[in-house]
Amino acid sequence: MFPVSMEDIHLAAERIRPYAHHTPIFTSQTLNKLAGASVFLKCENFQKVGAFKFRGACNAVFSLTDKEAQRGVATHSSGNHAAALALAADIRGIPAHIVMPENAPEVKKHAVQNYGGQITFCENSLTARESTLAKLVDKCGATIIHPYNDYRIITGQATATAELLQDVPMPEYLLAPVGGGGLLSGTALSAHYLSPKTKVIGVEPAGADDAYKSFKTGKLHPSVSPKTIADGLLTSLGEKTFTCIRNHVFDIVTVEEDEIRGAMHFVWERMKIIIEPSSAVPVAAVLYHKIPCKDKRVGVIISGGNVDLKNLPWHN
Amino acid sequence: MFPVSMEDIHLAAERIRPYAHHTPIFTSQTLNKLAGASVFLKCENFQKVGAFKFRGACNAVFSLTDKEAQRGVATHSSGNHAAALALAADIRGIPAHIVMPENAPEVKKHAVQNYGGQITFCENSLTARESTLAKLVDKCGATIIHPYNDYRIITGQATATAELLQDVPMPEYLLAPVGGGGLLSGTALSAHYLSPKTKVIGVEPAGADDAYKSFKTGKLHPSVSPKTIADGLLTSLGEKTFTCIRNHVFDIVTVEEDEIRGAMHFVWERMKIIIEPSSAVPVAAVLYHKIPCKDKRVGVIISGGNVDLKNLPWHN
Numbered sequence: 001m002f003p004v005s006m007e008d009i010h011l012a013a014e015r016i017r018p019y020a021h022h023t024p025i026f027t028s029q030t031l032n033k034l035a036g037a038s039v040f041l042k043c044e045n046f047q048k049v050g051a052f053k054f055r056g057a058c059n060a061v062f063s064l065t066d067k068e069a070q071r072g073v074a075t076h077s078s079g080n081h082a083a084a085l086a087l088a089a090d091i092r093g094i095p096a097h098i099v100m101p102e103n104a105p106e107v108k109k110h111a112v113q114n115y116g117g118q119i120t121f122c123e124n125s126l127t128a129r130e131s132t133l134a135k136l137v138d139k140c141g142a143t144i145i146h147p148y149n150d151y152r153i154i155t156g157q158a159t160a161t162a163e164l165l166q167d168v169p170m171p172e173y174l175l176a177p178v179g180g181g182g183l184l185s186g187t188a189l190s191a192h193y194l195s196p197k198t199k200v201i202g203v204e205p206a207g208a209d210d211a212y213k214s215f216k217t218g219k220l221h222p223s224v225s226p227k228t229i230a231d232g233l234l235t236s237l238g239e240k241t242f243t244c245i246r247n248h249v250f251d252i253v254t255v256e257e258d259e260i261r262g263a264m265h266f267v268w269e270r271m272k273i274i275i276e277p278s279s280a281v282p283v284a285a286v287l288y289h290k291i292p293c294k295d296k297r298v299g300v301i302i303s304g305g306n307v308d309l310k311n312l313p314w315h316n
Numbered sequence: 317m318f319p320v321s322m323e324d325i326h327l328a329a330e331r332i333r334p335y336a337h338h339t340p341i342f343t344s345q346t347l348n349k350l351a352g353a354s355v356f357l358k359c360e361n362f363q364k365v366g367a368f369k370f371r372g373a374c375n376a377v378f379s380l381t382d383k384e385a386q387r388g389v390a391t392h393s394s395g396n397h398a399a400a401l402a403l404a405a406d407i408r409g410i411p412a413h414i415v416m417p418e419n420a421p422e423v424k425k426h427a428v429q430n431y432g433g434q435i436t437f438c439e440n441s442l443t444a445r446e447s448t449l450a451k452l453v454d455k456c457g458a459t460i461i462h463p464y465n466d467y468r469i470i471t472g473q474a475t476a477t478a479e480l481l482q483d484v485p486m487p488e489y490l491l492a493p494v495g496g497g498g499l500l501s502g503t504a505l506s507a508h509y510l511s512p513k514t515k516v517i518g519v520e521p522a523g524a525d526d527a528y529k530s531f532k533t534g535k536l537h538p539s540v541s542p543k544t545i546a547d548g549l550l551t552s553l554g555e556k557t558f559t560c561i562r563n564h565v566f567d568i569v570t571v572e573e574d575e576i577r578g579a580m581h582f583v584w585e586r587m588k589i590i591i592e593p594s595s596a597v598p599v600a601a602v603l604y605h606k607i608p609c610k611d612k613r614v615g616v617i618i619s620g621g622n623v624d625l626k627n628l629p630w631h632n
Contacts, residue, residue, distance in 0.1 A: 024340065045588045265625065272361045272590040272621035305588035309581065314626060 003240070004155050006193040012155045013162055016058040019091055023047055023160070025167050026302075028271050035286040037293045040171065041267075042164040045275050045305025049084045049115075052160050052183055052303050053147075057084035059156030060145045061092050069094045074142040076122075076129040078104040079232060080304055081147035086117030097142050099133045101125075107308065148182030149238025157186030164299050165194045172296035175282035177303055178202040178211040178252065179233035181241030187301060188248035198299075199250040201291060203282040205230045206254040211237050215245060215252040229313050230260055232278035232303065253291060259284040261313045274305045277313060319556070320471050322509040328468075329475045332374040335407055339363055339476070341483050342618075344587050351602040353609045356487065357583075358480040361591050361621025365400045365431075368476050368499055368619050369463070373400035375472030376461045377408050385410045390458040392438075392445040394420040395548060396620055397463035402433030413458050415449045417441075423624065464498030465554025473502030480615050481510045488612035491598035493619055494518040494527040494568065495549035497557030503617060504564035514615075515566040517607060519598040521546045522570040527553050531561060531568040545629050546576055548594035548619065569607060575600040577629045590621045593629060 026041045044052035061073055072095030075085055082098045089096035096117045100109065101124035112119055122132035137144055146153065160183070161174065174195075176187040181202075188200040204212050208226030214237055223236040237245065245252075255263075264280035266287060267273060275283070279302040285291050286298055342357045360368035377389060388411035391401050398414045405412035412433045416425065417440035428435055438448035453460055462469065476499070477490065490511075492503040497518075504516040520528050524542030530553055539552040553561065561568075571579075580596035582603060583589060591599070595618040601607050602614055 050588060268590060268625055272366060274584055274588040274590060309584055309628070310630060312625070312628075315631075 009158045012059040013159045015062045038297045040168045040299045050306045051080040053080040053084035056153035056156035058088040060152040061088040071141040076133045083111040086112045086115035090116040148180030149240045154185045157183045158190040161187045161190035171299040173298040174200045176301040177281040178204045180235040181237040185241045185244035202252040203285040212252045230277040255284040259288045276307045279303045325474045328375040328471045331378045354613045356484045356615045366622045367396040369396040369400035372469035372472035374404040376468040377404040387457040392449045399427040402428045402431035406432040464496030470501045473499045474506040477503045477506035487615040489614040490516045492617040493597040494520045496551040497553040501557045501560035518568040519601040528568045546594040571600040575604045592623045595619045
């Protein structure tokens, strides 16, 4: 029923404390005025690796026994999870094997290599990634760490909300973006234990609304040809994250692309912090009144700040 | 000899406390590694109006007697000082008259109007600005608040360093950019009283090195055809700021345009905060080793974060 306990979250927080940042809360009077609410941004863009993903990766890596750890960890990913896993493994002094398509952007390859990750290139298809990862793990015995459909990951992500609730007790709403659902699951589990009256709401781009459909129909919809600038939210939910979300999330709402762009520009221009499009998704929900949060206190998880500074959504 | 006393700085801090943010200090392990020093960024990009200028403007506006205040304040400026003065006046509930060239960027006009400032347009020359301002003040009796050559302004800017020294006691170095010299003068005065062993260093773009030349020759050099992306640092020193800087600043160093661009990109990419080119100038000094600060503690004033997001220095 409850795959993750309060004690698990507490242990994860202790486990990652020496390595992860307790990230700050940012607020803006202008944002509050426009939203008609008191909005508290939990700035995981300031987390190590520039994203909340470090929490889950760090918890997973430091949960391994010494014997498991020796053989390293492995994943297929070209996003923030790959860099996060590489850094967490580097801190523990163990190998991280990252399977990545050959045509992944140079900047993503560099991020992984910077943190000492060992990249194995493959063709750009899910089948190629999975078979390459399976072969690799077969050979070296590394532990596969899935980017979100893993309770160690979900529990690590839950620590962001645990911290937020220390700094902003009992908000009426908590918002997080939904991609694979690891962050939203962790958010919902932390709120369930620490602030049970808080309504946790997932926010998704309308152009990648598989979690919205899954939540509304009670049946897991895979993400098919998603189209959004929020490139961290393209993936489908996993079985584990879908179960957490069905049981503990109050609602899922969607926002349009121009709202994502508008929210991102607002935060950059007025709050002077760099957030990635995926982080702008829940900000858009408050800025464009998708949630009945008038005069309420709303926590928003800012998932990360990794963007290509040469290619911003308001160019062209 | 000492035009600003410790007591003046203390009073200014008290005066602006209800309105200005105590801005945070940001650090980065990567920055420290590259600089070979412990670097502490005082983030005035998070200040009201997005710049330290609010401190000086707020101190000036709230230093006025009620009778003076009734008639309002006035300045000619199209930059951060104009917006800062408009907001400070708005908070006190008095008029702010801003003289601005007709061809000033729309975004700057909007910033002033947003804060309730009343714009008087003039032709785009210093003579036109000054005569328009003189006529205006003649008519309405407003108090002219110069952007930097004014002790109320200098004392207000000094409060940024007073805060920094609360959070980071006794750094070996303190760095600030130099344009008109208000920020650098305030930095030097605060350090003189609160941390006399700290060496205060001004950093200037090589393409706008009038303060450097003035400091090295002991003679006020006006800024002639400056060329730099650091658009906040184009102005010449004033008599008052030059005197402060001669008496209390340890050194002035210069940085090149590509170093300013590199430092700005580094802070955006790695620290996820938006700083304007002028703020990147002192960051460049530590990043590119212009200062003998190996293994030392270095405070850097990040002056502001107001940039045109559609026109960034790494485009093209």
